[in-house]
Amino acid sequence: MNSAAGDTPLVTEAPAAARSPWRRFASEFAESRIAMAGLLLLAAIVVVAIAAPWLSPQNPYDLAQLDVLDSKLAPGEHSSSTGKPYWLGTDDQGRDMLSGIFYGLRISLSVGIASTAIALAIGLVLGLAAAYFEGWVDTAIMRVADIQLSFPAILIALILLAMMGQGTGKIIAALVTVQWAYYARTVRSAALVERRKEYIEAARALALSQPRILFRHLLPNCLPPLIVVATVQVAHAISLEATLSFLGLGLPITEPSLGLLIANGFQYLLSGKYWISFYPGLALLATIVSINLVADQLRDVLNPRLKR
Amino acid sequence: MSDSAPLLEVEGLRMHFFTREGVVKAVDDVSFRVERGRVLGLVGESGSGKSMTGYSVMGLVDPPGRVVAGRIALGGMDLASLDEKARRKLRGGRIAMIFQDPMMTLNPVLRIDTQMVEAVLAHQPVSRASALQRSREALERVGIPSPDERLRSYPHEFSGGMRQRVAIAIAMLNRPDLIIADEPTTALDVTVQGQILSEMQALCRETGAGLIWITHDLSVIAGLADDVCVMYAGRIVESGPVDEVLDRPMHPYTRALIDSVPSRNTPGRPLAQIRGMAPSPLALDEGCAFRERCARAIDACRAAPPVGSPSARRTLRCVNPAA
Amino acid sequence: MNASPPMIEIRGVSKRFEGRVDLAERAARLVRKPASDGSVRALDDVSLEVREREVVGLVGESGCGKSTLGRIVSRILEPSRGELFWQGRPYRDQAGAAARRERLAVQMIFQDPYASLNPRMRVAEIVGEAPVVHGIVPARQRDEYAAELLARVGLDRAAMRRFPHQFSGGQRSRIGIARALAVKPRFLVCDEAVAALDVSIQAQVLNLFIRLREELALTYLFISHDLGVIRHLSDRVVVMYLGRIVESGPTAEVYAKPNHPYTAALIAEVPRIEARHRTYVPIRGEIPSPLAPPSGCHFHPRCPHAFGRCREEAPRLREIAPGRHSACHLNEATP
Numbered sequence: 001m002n003s004a005a006g007d008t009p010l011v012t013e014a015p016a017a018a019r020s021p022w023r024r025f026a027s028e029f030a031e032s033r034i035a036m037a038g039l040l041l042l043a044a045i046v047v048v049a050i051a052a053p054w055l056s057p058q059n060p061y062d063l064a065q066l067d068v069l070d071s072k073l074a075p076g077e078h079s080s081s082t083g084k085p086y087w088l089g090t091d092d093q094g095r096d097m098l099s100g101i102f103y104g105l106r107i108s109l110s111v112g113i114a115s116t117a118i119a120l121a122i123g124l125v126l127g128l129a130a131a132y133f134e135g136w137v138d139t140a141i142m143r144v145a146d147i148q149l150s151f152p153a154i155l156i157a158l159i160l161l162a163m164m165g166q167g168t169g170k171i172i173a174a175l176v177t178v179q180w181a182y183y184a185r186t187v188r189s190a191a192l193v194e195r196r197k198e199y200i201e202a203a204r205a206l207a208l209s210q211p212r213i214l215f216r217h218l219l220p221n222c223l224p225p226l227i228v229v230a231t232v233q234v235a236h237a238i239s240l241e242a243t244l245s246f247l248g249l250g251l252p253i254t255e256p257s258l259g260l261l262i263a264n265g266f267q268y269l270l271s272g273k274y275w276i277s278f279y280p281g282l283a284l285l286a287t288i289v290s291i292n293l294v295a296d297q298l299r300d301v302l303n304p305r306l307k308r
Numbered sequence: 309m310s311d312s313a314p315l316l317e318v319e320g321l322r323m324h325f326f327t328r329e330g331v332v333k334a335v336d337d338v339s340f341r342v343e344r345g346r347v348l349g350l351v352g353e354s355g356s357g358k359s360m361t362g363y364s365v366m367g368l369v370d371p372p373g374r375v376v377a378g379r380i381a382l383g384g385m386d387l388a389s390l391d392e393k394a395r396r397k398l399r400g401g402r403i404a405m406i407f408q409d410p411m412m413t414l415n416p417v418l419r420i421d422t423q424m425v426e427a428v429l430a431h432q433p434v435s436r437a438s439a440l441q442r443s444r445e446a447l448e449r450v451g452i453p454s455p456d457e458r459l460r461s462y463p464h465e466f467s468g469g470m471r472q473r474v475a476i477a478i479a480m481l482n483r484p485d486l487i488i489a490d491e492p493t494t495a496l497d498v499t500v501q502g503q504i505l506s507e508m509q510a511l512c513r514e515t516g517a518g519l520i521w522i523t524h525d526l527s528v529i530a531g532l533a534d535d536v537c538v539m540y541a542g543r544i545v546e547s548g549p550v551d552e553v554l555d556r557p558m559h560p561y562t563r564a565l566i567d568s569v570p571s572r573n574t575p576g577r578p579l580a581q582i583r584g585m586a587p588s589p590l591a592l593d594e595g596c597a598f599r600e601r602c603a604r605a606i607d608a609c610r611a612a613p614p615v616g617s618p619s620a621r622r623t624l625r626c627v628n629p630a631a
Numbered sequence: 632m633n634a635s636p637p638m639i640e641i642r643g644v645s646k647r648f649e650g651r652v653d654l655a656e657r658a659a660r661l662v663r664k665p666a667s668d669g670s671v672r673a674l675d676d677v678s679l680e681v682r683e684r685e686v687v688g689l690v691g692e693s694g695c696g697k698s699t700l701g702r703i704v705s706r707i708l709e710p711s712r713g714e715l716f717w718q719g720r721p722y723r724d725q726a727g728a729a730a731r732r733e734r735l736a737v738q739m740i741f742q743d744p745y746a747s748l749n750p751r752m753r754v755a756e757i758v759g760e761a762p763v764v765h766g767i768v769p770a771r772q773r774d775e776y777a778a779e780l781l782a783r784v785g786l787d788r789a790a791m792r793r794f795p796h797q798f799s800g801g802q803r804s805r806i807g808i809a810r811a812l813a814v815k816p817r818f819l820v821c822d823e824a825v826a827a828l829d830v831s832i833q834a835q836v837l838n839l840f841i842r843l844r845e846e847l848a849l850t851y852l853f854i855s856h857d858l859g860v861i862r863h864l865s866d867r868v869v870v871m872y873l874g875r876i877v878e879s880g881p882t883a884e885v886y887a888k889p890n891h892p893y894t895a896a897l898i899a900e901v902p903r904i905e906a907r908h909r910t911y912v913p914i915r916g917e918i919p920s921p922l923a924p925p926s927g928c929h930f931h932p933r934c935p936h937a938f939g940r941c942r943e944e945a946p947r948l949r950e951i952a953p954g955r956h957s958a959c960h961l962n963e964a965t966p
Contacts, residue, residue, distance in 0.1 A: 198747035201707050202807070206761040206814060207734045220751045353829035467917060497692035498856065499914050502900040506911030524830060527902035531909035551907055568834035569904055570863035575882070578841050579863070581834040585799060
């Protein structure tokens with residue numbers, strides 16, 4: 001009957017394709033239409049931000065190009081000097097709103113992404129170290145993170161900027177200081193769970209070195225929750241920067257970010273010249289919403305408990 | 309044997325999952341009966357559809373799964389004709405289910421007495437005091453010492469075996485006619501398993517309830533069940549009284565399963581094994597799902613094997629059985 | 632009597648897991664000391680020998696410490712007390728080629744086929760990483776070497792480019808075995824290696840273990856709760872309860888005539904296909920929590936033959952017949 005005492009080599013069933021985790025992830029992400037819409041909007045915003053110098057009718061930072069006689073023109077009106085239309089109007093200094101928004105998006109996105117990336121790198125290393133080495137290393141890192149997280153982010157940023165002054169680099173530094181603790185915490189929880197898993201024990205039995213186990217085995221498996229947090233945090237960083245600029249502590253007036261544009265137009269909001277605040281505000285909203293839509297779907301896709 | 313309607317009669321049950329990758333026929337033309345006071349063992353490996361059969365009878369199938377055909381009759385009453393409200397009344401009342409993980413029954417944030425009283429009150433209009441008394445008695449019956457103290461505890465304060473006993477007590481609260489147990493002792497130690505099997509046996513004898521015991525462990529079925537159904541890839545391949553099926557198995561899969569148990573083999577020598585693997589549930593066709601691994605496979609196996617009755621109380625789905 | 636030293640010897644090993652006490656808890660304890668100190672005595676003075684080419688089966692239920700012992704033998708965990716010897720010499724701690732060879736000589740096969748493979752690595756790398764890192768195989772021959780190993784455990788080369796999630800439980804077990812074999816071990820600790828598998832797949836993997844034992848001259852410490860599997864595979868069996876060894880001896884003898892009451896109860900409880908319509912008479916009581924083990928003999932609250940001394944004094948493991956050991960006061964009681 002079935003006396004095959006020997007082992008017949010098992011031919012593995014050919015799956016549909018040798019699908020790497022990335023391709024599986026991409027197809028699951030694409031299941032949500034709203035998330036895809038968010039992703040498209042975000043992609044459009046990123047393209048606009050990168051191509052700002054070529055897409056903008058005017059360079060809003062070049063004071064020579066500004067004509068103060070064109071100030072506070074409504075959307076669609078034409079320049080008195082060049083005759084070109086201002087699609088979204090101008091602000092109180094004659095700056096074309098459309099160009100201002102393009103360049104502002106550029107700044108918002110680059111500051112948001114740069115600060116997130118640096119904070120992520122720092123938080124990742126510290127969180128991994130805390131989880132792997134435990135003991136006093138863990139206690140030290142986590143208490144510092146706890147203390148920092150108990151202060152409102154705005155407050156810390158304000159204090160730092162008051163001490164350091166203005167400038168893109170300083171804003172990024174402030175945002176990094178505020179954010180690293182989220183990543184450290186997230187990585188630490190994920191690492192604490194993964195550490196106990198048997199593939200890590202197997203790596204130890206195989207006498208692999210500790211750095212190798214940390215970076216080649218532990219780290220890649222702690223990434224999914226980190227990606228979700230990072231995506232949401234980009235939005236958070238962008239809105240934080242906008243708030244700081246709105247309060248006048250962010251970037252200098254000559255390089256307006258979206259926050260500053262909104263601040264500029266604030267005084268005119270109720271006197272009918274809504275476009276100076278409204279359109280930058282809309283651009284900011286669109287950016288943050290699209291990021292959040294993408295992050296929501298990422299969270300669902302990367303959550304192992306929801307696996308079907 | 310009584311000739312009144314059997315406690316549970318399942319005929320031609322089909323339950324499918326409609327997934328992105330295709331239709332998975334989790335339960336494919338399953339028919340069996342459970343009599344009052346008797347134990348039916350539903351035996352199979354993972355993917356055989358045994359758990360899904362239990363869920364289908366309970367009406368616990370969620371989308372993308374759906375019961376697409378078949379008759380399920382409890383005491384002669386057709387369950388498909390009932391609406392969801394009526395079915396909910398049955399669940400926990402006349403039919404109860406015990407799961408492999410007791411935490412599927414127990415709410416971790418509620419005390420045991422709260423949960424048990426709730427279970428009683430959902431089905432019977434009695435006073436709280438009376439429901440509490442019932443709960444206390446149920447805990448005693450399943451062999452839990454100092455029940456008053458236990459009633460005031462939370463699930464996490466119990467060990468795995470105790471939790472499962474509490475889950476069984478909850479299942480028995482409303483004196484169900486039928487109990488469906490889905491691998492309740494698989495995750496438990498041997499000694500605890502022995503205790504629980506002994507309690508279930510006693511309970512069924514006392515109350516005359518029918519029991520469906522779902523498991524992959526043939527040895528447990530041997531000791532507990534009166535009748536057995538062997539499942540493979542969603543179909544029942546063989547069924548009958550447990551002594552007949554285990555002593556004279558006719559389906560090659562049943563035979564192979566029995567032969568591969570270590571106690572049937574000479575220690576130290578290779579075990580009689582079934583070659584290959586179970587087919588992917590998406591790749592099933594009309595023919596016998598076991599033919600790729602069967603030493604007795606013939607051409608006729610590619611067509612749907614007919615369900616035969618080699619003797620009065622046995623069924624067999626095979627064209628070339630081991631005689 | 633064999634004059635050469637046993638392959639692995641464990642002497643007086645104890646393992647205690649401390650409850651994690653942080654600053655806040657420590658402050659609270661200054662005010663009031665809690666009833667237990669939250670530490671678990673997973674192993675209590677365990678001594679064991681495994682000879683070359685032997686298969687020793689380690690059997691017991693939850694909390695008996697068998698998994699902890701397995702991890703200590705394969706050096707994933709350090710013992711709190713006691714010593715371990717590899718071929719007569721103490722386990723080495725330092726770095727260095729000899730110490731590393733010693734570490735690689737003992738490998739472990741894990742229980743959970745889903746958690747024991749890194750989900751983000753391809754099979755070729757899972758199997759081939761360690762031998763390349765340790766210089767057993769040069770990097771450019773890694774894939775060939777991995778393919779040979781996979782063939783040896785019964786898997787097709789096509790498996791190499793795939794990820795763990797694309798395989799079934801039985802196939803993943805085989806990948807785990809290939810990974811362990813890749814560093815050319817002499818001793819395998821199998822920790823419930825077939826527990827999570829279906830019966831028919833279990834038979835395949837057990838046969839694989841039997842075949843590899845012959846082909847590669849391996850020695851096994853086979854840990855399981857399944858008495859049937861242990862009986863089939865092991866030359867000698869060691870029974871554990873709550874961190875202590877209660878009985879050991881040649882498999883056939885222990886199964887035929889168990890000495891310790893726990894062993895006897897365990898063997899009686901195991902369901903067997905031949906036993907129909909059983910009336911179950913189980914051992915009473917629950918397995919105690921390892922946080923608060925009973926005094927004296929750990930089994931006394933549940934033992935049908937317990938008497939006064941059992942509560943006070945823990946019985947020592949004594950040789951009751953050639954090759955057979957048991958830890959029970961009944962063996963000494965004068966009639």
